[in-house]
Amino acid sequence: MELPVLLGLLQWALIAGAPYTLLPVYGWVMFVAVTLWILTTILFFMILFGAQQKLTFIPWPLTVMVYFAGATVLYLTAFLANAASVDPFYISWYQRYYQQMAAAAFFGAVVTLAYGASAFFSYLTWKGDGGNAATTTVPT
Template identity: 60%
Template sequence: MADFPANVATVTSSHQSQQSSSTYQLASVSLDLGLVKSIDGLLMLAEIGVGLLHWTLIASAFYTMVPAYGWVMFVAVTLWVLTIVLFLILFLGVHHNFNSVSWPMVVMVYNGVSTVLYLTAFLANAASVSPYYNKLYYGHMAAAAFFGIIVTLLYGASTFFSYMTWRDVGGNAAGSTVPT
Protein backbone atom coordinates (compact mmCIF):
# COMPACT_ATOMS: atom_id res chain seq x y z
CA MET A 1 0.00 0.00 0.00
CA ALA A 2 3.00 2.31 0.36
CA ASP A 3 3.52 2.53 -3.42
CA PHE A 4 -0.16 3.46 -4.09
CA PRO A 5 0.32 7.16 -5.11
CA ALA A 6 3.24 6.37 -7.43
CA ASN A 7 1.47 3.69 -9.48
CA VAL A 8 -2.00 5.18 -9.87
CA ALA A 9 -2.84 7.92 -12.33
CA THR A 10 -5.87 9.97 -11.41
CA VAL A 11 -7.98 12.03 -13.77
CA THR A 12 -9.91 14.93 -12.35
CA SER A 13 -11.88 15.79 -15.47
CA SER A 14 -13.64 13.60 -17.98
CA HIS A 15 -13.79 16.33 -20.66
CA GLN A 16 -12.54 14.96 -23.95
CA SER A 17 -12.06 17.07 -27.01
CA GLN A 18 -13.81 15.72 -30.09
CA GLN A 19 -12.43 17.59 -33.07
CA SER A 20 -12.02 16.68 -36.69
CA SER A 21 -8.56 16.35 -38.15
CA SER A 22 -8.95 19.71 -39.91
CA THR A 23 -9.84 21.71 -36.78
CA TYR A 24 -7.22 22.91 -34.31
CA GLN A 25 -8.12 24.28 -30.88
CA LEU A 26 -6.18 27.37 -29.83
CA ALA A 27 -7.39 28.79 -26.50
CA SER A 28 -11.09 29.45 -27.16
CA VAL A 29 -10.64 29.77 -30.92
CA SER A 30 -10.54 26.75 -33.22
CA LEU A 31 -9.10 27.09 -36.70
CA ASP A 32 -11.35 25.39 -39.24
CA LEU A 33 -9.00 24.42 -42.05
CA GLY A 34 -11.83 22.48 -43.65
CA LEU A 35 -13.50 25.80 -44.53
CA VAL A 36 -10.62 26.68 -46.84
CA LYS A 37 -11.04 23.34 -48.63
CA SER A 38 -14.82 23.58 -48.96
CA ILE A 39 -16.80 25.15 -51.81
CA ASP A 40 -18.18 27.82 -49.44
CA GLY A 41 -14.72 28.80 -48.23
CA LEU A 42 -13.22 28.85 -51.71
CA LEU A 43 -16.06 31.03 -52.96
CA MET A 44 -15.56 33.43 -50.03
CA LEU A 45 -11.84 33.68 -50.79
CA ALA A 46 -12.63 34.30 -54.46
CA GLU A 47 -15.17 36.99 -53.46
CA ILE A 48 -12.52 38.66 -51.31
CA GLY A 49 -9.89 38.55 -54.07
CA VAL A 50 -12.08 39.63 -56.99
CA GLY A 51 -13.90 42.17 -54.80
CA LEU A 52 -10.53 43.72 -53.97
CA LEU A 53 -9.74 43.99 -57.68
CA HIS A 54 -13.17 45.52 -58.31
CA TRP A 55 -13.01 48.33 -55.79
CA THR A 56 -9.33 49.11 -56.41
CA LEU A 57 -10.05 49.59 -60.11
CA ILE A 58 -12.80 52.04 -59.24
CA ALA A 59 -10.72 53.79 -56.58
CA SER A 60 -7.78 54.20 -58.96
CA ALA A 61 -9.94 56.21 -61.35
CA PHE A 62 -11.55 59.57 -60.83
CA TYR A 63 -14.85 58.01 -59.77
CA THR A 64 -16.35 61.11 -58.13
CA MET A 65 -17.25 62.62 -61.52
CA VAL A 66 -20.08 60.08 -61.99
CA PRO A 67 -22.51 59.90 -59.05
CA ALA A 68 -23.35 56.24 -59.69
CA TYR A 69 -19.80 55.23 -58.82
CA GLY A 70 -20.32 56.41 -55.26
CA TRP A 71 -22.90 53.64 -54.85
CA VAL A 72 -20.64 51.13 -56.60
CA MET A 73 -17.73 52.06 -54.36
CA PHE A 74 -19.88 51.89 -51.21
CA VAL A 75 -21.22 48.42 -52.08
CA ALA A 76 -17.84 47.08 -53.16
CA VAL A 77 -15.88 48.21 -50.11
CA THR A 78 -18.62 47.46 -47.57
CA LEU A 79 -19.25 43.93 -48.82
CA TRP A 80 -15.52 43.29 -49.16
CA VAL A 81 -14.95 44.20 -45.50
CA LEU A 82 -18.04 42.27 -44.32
CA THR A 83 -16.98 39.19 -46.29
CA ILE A 84 -13.55 39.29 -44.67
CA VAL A 85 -15.18 39.57 -41.23
CA LEU A 86 -17.59 36.69 -41.96
CA PHE A 87 -14.74 34.54 -43.29
CA LEU A 88 -12.69 35.20 -40.14
CA ILE A 89 -15.68 34.41 -37.91
CA LEU A 90 -16.16 31.07 -39.66
CA PHE A 91 -12.45 30.26 -40.05
CA LEU A 92 -11.57 31.04 -36.44
CA GLY A 93 -14.63 29.17 -35.15
CA VAL A 94 -16.00 32.19 -33.32
CA HIS A 95 -19.49 31.22 -34.50
CA HIS A 96 -19.39 28.21 -32.13
CA ASN A 97 -19.57 30.66 -29.21
CA PHE A 98 -23.01 31.84 -30.37
CA ASN A 99 -25.15 28.71 -30.27
CA SER A 100 -28.44 30.59 -30.42
CA VAL A 101 -27.67 31.94 -33.91
CA SER A 102 -28.54 29.81 -36.94
CA TRP A 103 -25.26 30.36 -38.80
CA PRO A 104 -26.30 28.56 -41.99
CA MET A 105 -29.27 30.96 -42.24
CA VAL A 106 -27.09 33.99 -41.45
CA VAL A 107 -24.64 33.04 -44.21
CA MET A 108 -27.47 32.35 -46.66
CA VAL A 109 -29.19 35.70 -45.99
CA TYR A 110 -25.87 37.57 -46.15
CA ASN A 111 -25.01 36.00 -49.50
CA GLY A 112 -28.50 36.68 -50.88
CA VAL A 113 -28.45 40.34 -49.86
CA SER A 114 -24.89 40.68 -51.16
CA THR A 115 -25.93 39.24 -54.51
CA VAL A 116 -28.74 41.76 -54.90
CA LEU A 117 -26.56 44.69 -53.79
CA TYR A 118 -23.72 43.70 -56.08
CA LEU A 119 -26.16 43.28 -58.97
CA THR A 120 -27.37 46.86 -58.51
CA ALA A 121 -23.77 48.07 -58.24
CA PHE A 122 -22.80 46.18 -61.39
CA LEU A 123 -25.74 47.65 -63.31
CA ALA A 124 -24.84 51.17 -62.17
CA ASN A 125 -21.20 50.58 -63.09
CA ALA A 126 -21.95 49.08 -66.50
CA ALA A 127 -24.49 51.77 -67.38
CA SER A 128 -21.99 54.52 -66.51
CA VAL A 129 -19.11 53.21 -68.63
CA SER A 130 -18.76 55.44 -71.68
CA PRO A 131 -15.73 55.80 -73.96
CA TYR A 132 -16.85 59.31 -74.89
CA TYR A 133 -17.35 60.72 -71.41
CA ASN A 134 -14.05 59.94 -69.73
CA LYS A 135 -11.49 58.47 -72.11
CA LEU A 136 -8.69 58.46 -69.56
CA TYR A 137 -10.38 56.03 -67.15
CA TYR A 138 -12.51 54.09 -69.61
CA GLY A 139 -10.37 50.95 -69.25
CA HIS A 140 -10.53 51.09 -65.46
CA MET A 141 -14.30 51.42 -65.39
CA ALA A 142 -14.85 48.77 -68.07
CA ALA A 143 -12.61 46.34 -66.17
CA ALA A 144 -14.43 47.24 -62.94
CA ALA A 145 -17.74 46.39 -64.64
CA PHE A 146 -16.30 43.03 -65.71
CA PHE A 147 -15.07 42.21 -62.22
CA GLY A 148 -18.36 43.50 -60.82
CA ILE A 149 -20.35 40.86 -62.71
CA ILE A 150 -17.81 38.19 -61.70
CA VAL A 151 -18.26 39.09 -58.01
CA THR A 152 -22.04 39.14 -58.50
CA LEU A 153 -21.90 35.62 -59.94
CA LEU A 154 -19.63 34.48 -57.10
CA TYR A 155 -22.08 35.81 -54.51
CA GLY A 156 -24.91 34.15 -56.44
CA ALA A 157 -23.09 30.81 -56.34
CA SER A 158 -22.43 31.32 -52.62
CA THR A 159 -26.14 31.98 -52.12
CA PHE A 160 -27.01 28.72 -53.86
CA PHE A 161 -24.50 26.63 -51.90
CA SER A 162 -25.37 28.29 -48.59
CA TYR A 163 -29.05 27.56 -49.34
CA MET A 164 -28.14 23.91 -49.89
CA THR A 165 -26.25 23.87 -46.59
CA TRP A 166 -29.15 25.54 -44.79
CA ARG A 167 -31.59 23.04 -46.27
CA ASP A 168 -29.37 20.09 -45.25
CA VAL A 169 -29.17 21.39 -41.68
CA GLY A 170 -32.94 21.30 -41.50
CA GLY A 171 -33.96 24.74 -42.63
CA ASN A 172 -34.70 26.05 -39.18
CA ALA A 173 -32.89 27.55 -36.24
CA ALA A 174 -33.63 24.63 -33.91
CA GLY A 175 -31.58 22.20 -35.99
CA SER A 176 -28.34 24.09 -35.45
CA THR A 177 -28.85 25.44 -31.96
CA VAL A 178 -29.40 22.25 -30.00
CA PRO A 179 -26.15 21.37 -28.20
CA THR A 180 -24.83 17.91 -28.91
Template identity: 60%
Template sequence: MADFPGKVNTETSSPQPQTGLRQHMNISMDFVFVKTIPGILMLVEIVTGMLVWALISSAAYQLVPAFGWVLFVSVTLWILTIVLFVILFLGVYQNVSFVPWALALMVFYTAATILYLTAFLANAFSVPVYMFGYNFDRMVAAAFFGIVVTLTYGASAFFAYTDWRGDGGNAATSTVPV
Protein backbone atom coordinates (compact mmCIF):
# COMPACT_ATOMS: atom_id res chain seq x y z
CA MET A 1 0.00 0.00 0.00
CA ALA A 2 2.87 2.36 0.52
CA ASP A 3 3.69 2.51 -3.19
CA PHE A 4 0.13 3.61 -4.23
CA PRO A 5 0.28 7.26 -5.35
CA GLY A 6 -1.60 9.84 -3.34
CA LYS A 7 -2.90 11.62 -6.40
CA VAL A 8 -4.25 9.80 -9.41
CA ASN A 9 -4.59 11.54 -12.75
CA THR A 10 -7.65 10.18 -14.55
CA GLU A 11 -7.34 12.48 -17.56
CA THR A 12 -6.82 10.38 -20.66
CA SER A 13 -6.17 13.17 -23.15
CA SER A 14 -5.36 16.84 -23.05
CA PRO A 15 -8.25 19.22 -23.70
CA GLN A 16 -8.42 20.43 -27.28
CA PRO A 17 -8.76 24.16 -27.83
CA GLN A 18 -12.05 25.20 -29.40
CA THR A 19 -11.90 26.77 -32.82
CA GLY A 20 -14.31 28.68 -34.98
CA LEU A 21 -17.71 29.87 -33.83
CA ARG A 22 -17.84 27.66 -30.72
CA GLN A 23 -14.71 29.38 -29.43
CA HIS A 24 -16.58 32.70 -29.18
CA MET A 25 -20.13 31.54 -28.52
CA ASN A 26 -21.41 28.88 -26.19
CA ILE A 27 -24.28 27.41 -28.21
CA SER A 28 -26.40 24.60 -26.84
CA MET A 29 -29.96 23.52 -27.54
CA ASP A 30 -32.42 24.41 -24.79
CA PHE A 31 -35.09 21.72 -24.99
CA VAL A 32 -36.65 23.02 -21.77
CA PHE A 33 -37.55 26.26 -23.59
CA VAL A 34 -39.80 24.32 -25.98
CA LYS A 35 -41.76 22.98 -23.00
CA THR A 36 -42.40 26.40 -21.46
CA ILE A 37 -45.52 28.44 -22.16
CA PRO A 38 -43.60 31.12 -24.14
CA GLY A 39 -41.88 28.38 -26.17
CA ILE A 40 -45.18 26.65 -26.95
CA LEU A 41 -46.77 30.00 -27.86
CA MET A 42 -43.86 30.74 -30.19
CA LEU A 43 -44.30 27.40 -31.97
CA VAL A 44 -48.04 28.10 -32.32
CA GLU A 45 -47.20 31.53 -33.75
CA ILE A 46 -44.88 29.97 -36.31
CA VAL A 47 -47.42 27.35 -37.43
CA THR A 48 -50.48 29.62 -37.53
CA GLY A 49 -48.51 32.48 -39.12
CA MET A 50 -47.44 30.10 -41.86
CA LEU A 51 -51.05 29.03 -42.36
CA VAL A 52 -52.15 32.67 -42.73
CA TRP A 53 -49.68 33.55 -45.46
CA ALA A 54 -50.00 30.18 -47.19
CA LEU A 55 -53.79 30.47 -47.39
CA ILE A 56 -53.66 34.05 -48.65
CA SER A 57 -50.92 33.41 -51.20
CA SER A 58 -52.70 30.34 -52.58
CA ALA A 59 -55.74 32.45 -53.49
CA ALA A 60 -56.24 35.27 -55.96
CA TYR A 61 -55.19 37.93 -53.45
CA GLN A 62 -54.30 40.48 -56.15
CA LEU A 63 -57.97 41.50 -56.46
CA VAL A 64 -57.95 43.26 -53.07
CA PRO A 65 -54.97 45.47 -52.13
CA ALA A 66 -55.55 44.85 -48.39
CA PHE A 67 -54.32 41.29 -48.80
CA GLY A 68 -50.91 42.66 -49.76
CA TRP A 69 -50.70 44.14 -46.25
CA VAL A 70 -51.82 40.84 -44.73
CA LEU A 71 -49.12 38.98 -46.68
CA PHE A 72 -46.46 41.51 -45.73
CA VAL A 73 -47.27 41.32 -42.03
CA SER A 74 -47.67 37.55 -41.91
CA VAL A 75 -44.51 36.70 -43.86
CA THR A 76 -42.35 39.31 -42.10
CA LEU A 77 -43.46 38.30 -38.60
CA TRP A 78 -43.22 34.61 -39.49
CA ILE A 79 -39.56 35.03 -40.50
CA LEU A 80 -38.75 37.22 -37.48
CA THR A 81 -40.43 34.73 -35.12
CA ILE A 82 -38.40 31.86 -36.57
CA VAL A 83 -35.19 33.86 -36.11
CA LEU A 84 -36.18 34.73 -32.54
CA PHE A 85 -37.06 31.10 -31.82
CA VAL A 86 -33.62 29.97 -33.05
CA ILE A 87 -31.93 32.64 -30.91
CA LEU A 88 -33.83 31.54 -27.79
CA PHE A 89 -33.66 27.80 -28.50
CA LEU A 90 -29.90 27.81 -29.10
CA GLY A 91 -29.23 30.14 -26.16
CA VAL A 92 -27.50 32.73 -28.35
CA TYR A 93 -29.10 35.47 -26.23
CA GLN A 94 -26.76 34.52 -23.37
CA ASN A 95 -23.77 35.59 -25.47
CA VAL A 96 -25.35 38.89 -26.50
CA SER A 97 -25.58 40.41 -23.05
CA PHE A 98 -25.74 44.04 -24.22
CA VAL A 99 -29.32 43.50 -25.48
CA PRO A 100 -32.02 43.87 -22.80
CA TRP A 101 -33.80 40.69 -23.91
CA ALA A 102 -36.84 40.98 -21.66
CA LEU A 103 -37.57 44.47 -22.98
CA ALA A 104 -36.77 43.49 -26.57
CA LEU A 105 -39.17 40.53 -26.40
CA MET A 106 -41.92 42.68 -24.91
CA VAL A 107 -41.52 45.32 -27.63
CA PHE A 108 -41.42 42.70 -30.39
CA TYR A 109 -44.52 40.87 -29.18
CA THR A 110 -46.46 44.08 -28.59
CA ALA A 111 -45.61 45.37 -32.08
CA ALA A 112 -46.43 41.96 -33.57
CA THR A 113 -49.80 41.94 -31.82
CA ILE A 114 -50.69 45.38 -33.15
CA LEU A 115 -49.50 44.59 -36.68
CA TYR A 116 -51.35 41.27 -36.77
CA LEU A 117 -54.49 42.92 -35.42
CA THR A 118 -54.44 45.37 -38.33
CA ALA A 119 -53.75 42.52 -40.76
CA PHE A 120 -56.60 40.47 -39.31
CA LEU A 121 -59.01 43.40 -39.61
CA ALA A 122 -57.94 44.03 -43.21
CA ASN A 123 -58.40 40.33 -43.95
CA ALA A 124 -61.77 40.04 -42.21
CA PHE A 125 -63.24 43.14 -43.85
CA SER A 126 -62.01 42.05 -47.30
CA VAL A 127 -63.44 38.52 -47.21
CA PRO A 128 -66.93 39.53 -48.54
CA VAL A 129 -65.32 40.38 -51.91
CA TYR A 130 -64.89 36.62 -52.39
CA MET A 131 -68.38 35.72 -51.10
CA PHE A 132 -69.46 33.66 -54.11
CA GLY A 133 -66.02 32.84 -55.44
CA TYR A 134 -63.69 29.90 -55.37
CA ASN A 135 -61.31 31.47 -52.82
CA PHE A 136 -63.90 32.36 -50.18
CA ASP A 137 -63.06 29.40 -47.92
CA ARG A 138 -59.34 30.16 -48.01
CA MET A 139 -59.86 33.78 -47.07
CA VAL A 140 -62.19 32.86 -44.21
CA ALA A 141 -59.67 30.30 -42.95
CA ALA A 142 -56.89 32.91 -43.24
CA ALA A 143 -59.00 35.33 -41.18
CA PHE A 144 -59.59 32.63 -38.54
CA PHE A 145 -55.91 31.77 -38.26
CA GLY A 146 -55.15 35.50 -38.32
CA ILE A 147 -57.11 36.07 -35.12
CA VAL A 148 -55.57 32.94 -33.56
CA VAL A 149 -52.04 34.17 -34.24
CA THR A 150 -53.02 37.67 -33.04
CA LEU A 151 -54.19 36.20 -29.73
CA THR A 152 -51.04 34.09 -29.35
CA TYR A 153 -48.84 37.13 -29.98
CA GLY A 154 -50.94 38.97 -27.39
CA ALA A 155 -50.40 36.17 -24.87
CA SER A 156 -46.68 36.19 -25.61
CA ALA A 157 -46.66 39.96 -25.10
CA PHE A 158 -48.31 39.44 -21.70
CA PHE A 159 -45.70 36.86 -20.62
CA ALA A 160 -42.88 39.06 -21.93
CA TYR A 161 -44.35 41.97 -19.95
CA THR A 162 -44.42 39.91 -16.74
CA ASP A 163 -40.81 38.85 -17.35
CA TRP A 164 -39.79 42.44 -17.99
CA ARG A 165 -41.56 43.66 -14.85
CA GLY A 166 -40.13 40.81 -12.83
CA ASP A 167 -43.57 39.55 -11.78
CA GLY A 168 -43.03 36.12 -13.33
CA GLY A 169 -41.81 34.20 -10.30
CA ASN A 170 -42.24 30.81 -11.95
CA ALA A 171 -38.97 29.76 -13.53
CA ALA A 172 -40.79 27.54 -16.00
CA THR A 173 -42.52 30.54 -17.62
CA SER A 174 -39.38 32.67 -17.81
CA THR A 175 -38.15 32.96 -21.38
CA VAL A 176 -34.97 34.92 -20.88
CA PRO A 177 -33.19 35.77 -17.64
CA VAL A 178 -33.20 39.48 -16.87
Protein backbone atom coordinates (compact mmCIF):
# COMPACT_ATOMS: atom_id res chain seq x y z
CA MET A 1 0.00 0.00 0.00
CA GLU A 2 2.97 2.32 0.46
CA LEU A 3 3.96 2.12 -3.20
CA PRO A 4 0.82 3.80 -4.61
CA VAL A 5 1.15 6.52 -1.96
CA LEU A 6 4.76 7.32 -2.85
CA LEU A 7 4.33 7.06 -6.62
CA GLY A 8 1.05 8.97 -6.54
CA LEU A 9 2.74 11.78 -4.62
CA LEU A 10 5.49 11.91 -7.24
CA GLN A 11 3.00 11.93 -10.10
CA TRP A 12 0.81 14.72 -8.80
CA ALA A 13 3.89 16.74 -7.83
CA LEU A 14 5.06 16.53 -11.43
CA ILE A 15 1.68 17.70 -12.69
CA ALA A 16 1.37 20.44 -10.07
CA GLY A 17 4.76 21.84 -11.12
CA ALA A 18 3.50 22.49 -14.64
CA PRO A 19 0.70 24.77 -15.85
CA TYR A 20 -1.95 22.06 -15.58
CA THR A 21 -4.82 24.57 -15.52
CA LEU A 22 -4.28 25.58 -19.15
CA LEU A 23 -5.28 22.16 -20.49
CA PRO A 24 -8.65 20.97 -19.14
CA VAL A 25 -7.66 17.30 -19.22
CA TYR A 26 -5.02 17.91 -16.57
CA GLY A 27 -7.74 19.06 -14.18
CA TRP A 28 -9.09 15.50 -14.22
CA VAL A 29 -5.61 14.03 -13.86
CA MET A 30 -4.84 16.31 -10.94
CA PHE A 31 -8.19 15.60 -9.28
CA VAL A 32 -7.71 11.83 -9.51
CA ALA A 33 -4.08 11.96 -8.39
CA VAL A 34 -4.64 14.18 -5.36
CA THR A 35 -7.95 12.64 -4.27
CA LEU A 36 -6.70 9.06 -4.45
CA TRP A 37 -3.44 10.02 -2.79
CA ILE A 38 -5.35 11.51 0.16
CA LEU A 39 -7.79 8.58 0.39
CA THR A 40 -5.02 5.98 0.12
CA THR A 41 -3.01 7.76 2.81
CA ILE A 42 -6.06 7.77 5.09
CA LEU A 43 -6.68 4.06 4.37
CA PHE A 44 -3.02 3.30 5.05
CA PHE A 45 -3.13 4.99 8.46
CA MET A 46 -6.44 3.35 9.31
CA ILE A 47 -4.96 -0.08 8.64
CA LEU A 48 -1.67 0.85 10.31
CA PHE A 49 -3.40 1.87 13.54
CA GLY A 50 -5.74 -1.13 13.57
CA ALA A 51 -9.07 0.37 12.55
CA GLN A 52 -10.20 -3.07 11.37
CA GLN A 53 -10.17 -4.28 14.99
CA LYS A 54 -12.24 -1.30 16.14
CA LEU A 55 -14.64 -1.17 13.17
CA THR A 56 -15.58 -4.83 12.93
CA PHE A 57 -18.87 -4.16 11.15
CA ILE A 58 -16.95 -3.19 7.97
CA PRO A 59 -15.96 -6.12 5.72
CA TRP A 60 -12.36 -4.91 5.39
CA PRO A 61 -11.04 -7.33 2.74
CA LEU A 62 -13.99 -6.56 0.46
CA THR A 63 -13.81 -2.82 1.17
CA VAL A 64 -10.09 -2.63 0.42
CA MET A 65 -10.51 -4.71 -2.75
CA VAL A 66 -13.35 -2.52 -4.05
CA TYR A 67 -11.39 0.63 -3.20
CA PHE A 68 -8.27 -0.53 -5.05
CA ALA A 69 -10.29 -1.75 -8.04
CA GLY A 70 -12.06 1.61 -8.27
CA ALA A 71 -8.77 3.46 -7.87
CA THR A 72 -7.28 1.36 -10.66
CA VAL A 73 -10.10 2.30 -13.04
CA LEU A 74 -9.90 6.00 -12.12
CA TYR A 75 -6.12 6.07 -12.44
CA LEU A 76 -6.34 4.27 -15.79
CA THR A 77 -8.62 7.00 -17.15
CA ALA A 78 -6.33 9.70 -15.72
CA PHE A 79 -3.24 8.02 -17.15
CA LEU A 80 -4.81 7.68 -20.60
CA ALA A 81 -5.92 11.33 -20.55
CA ASN A 82 -2.46 12.42 -19.45
CA ALA A 83 -0.64 10.30 -22.01
CA ALA A 84 -2.94 11.35 -24.86
CA SER A 85 -2.41 15.03 -24.15
CA VAL A 86 1.39 14.95 -24.03
CA ASP A 87 2.39 16.55 -27.33
CA PRO A 88 5.84 18.10 -27.83
CA PHE A 89 4.56 20.29 -30.69
CA TYR A 90 1.45 21.68 -29.00
CA ILE A 91 2.45 25.32 -28.45
CA SER A 92 5.76 26.97 -27.69
CA TRP A 93 5.31 27.57 -23.94
CA TYR A 94 4.17 23.98 -23.48
CA GLN A 95 7.41 22.56 -24.90
CA ARG A 96 9.20 23.55 -21.69
CA TYR A 97 6.91 21.20 -19.77
CA TYR A 98 6.88 18.33 -22.25
CA GLN A 99 9.35 16.18 -20.31
CA GLN A 100 7.61 16.90 -17.02
CA MET A 101 4.20 15.91 -18.40
CA ALA A 102 5.69 12.85 -20.11
CA ALA A 103 7.23 11.81 -16.77
CA ALA A 104 3.85 12.37 -15.11
CA ALA A 105 2.25 10.10 -17.73
CA PHE A 106 4.88 7.44 -17.07
CA PHE A 107 4.35 7.57 -13.33
CA GLY A 108 0.60 7.55 -13.94
CA ALA A 109 1.05 4.21 -15.70
CA VAL A 110 3.21 2.90 -12.86
CA VAL A 111 0.68 4.03 -10.24
CA THR A 112 -2.10 2.38 -12.25
CA LEU A 113 -0.15 -0.88 -12.21
CA ALA A 114 0.52 -0.50 -8.48
CA TYR A 115 -3.18 0.01 -7.76
CA GLY A 116 -4.00 -2.93 -10.03
CA ALA A 117 -1.55 -5.16 -8.17
CA SER A 118 -3.01 -4.01 -4.86
CA ALA A 119 -6.50 -4.81 -6.14
CA PHE A 120 -5.33 -8.27 -7.24
CA PHE A 121 -3.70 -9.06 -3.89
CA SER A 122 -6.74 -7.67 -2.08
CA TYR A 123 -8.87 -9.99 -4.18
CA LEU A 124 -6.71 -12.93 -3.14
CA THR A 125 -7.07 -11.90 0.50
CA TRP A 126 -10.82 -11.52 0.12
CA LYS A 127 -11.22 -14.95 -1.53
CA GLY A 128 -8.72 -16.64 0.79
CA ASP A 129 -9.38 -18.13 4.18
CA GLY A 130 -7.69 -15.25 5.99
CA GLY A 131 -4.81 -17.41 7.17
CA ASN A 132 -1.16 -17.33 6.32
CA ALA A 133 1.67 -19.82 6.05
CA ALA A 134 2.56 -19.52 9.72
CA THR A 135 -0.94 -20.37 10.94
CA THR A 136 -1.49 -23.22 8.51
CA THR A 137 1.79 -25.03 9.20
CA VAL A 138 1.61 -24.97 12.98
CA PRO A 139 0.02 -28.20 14.24
CA THR A 140 -2.87 -27.75 16.64
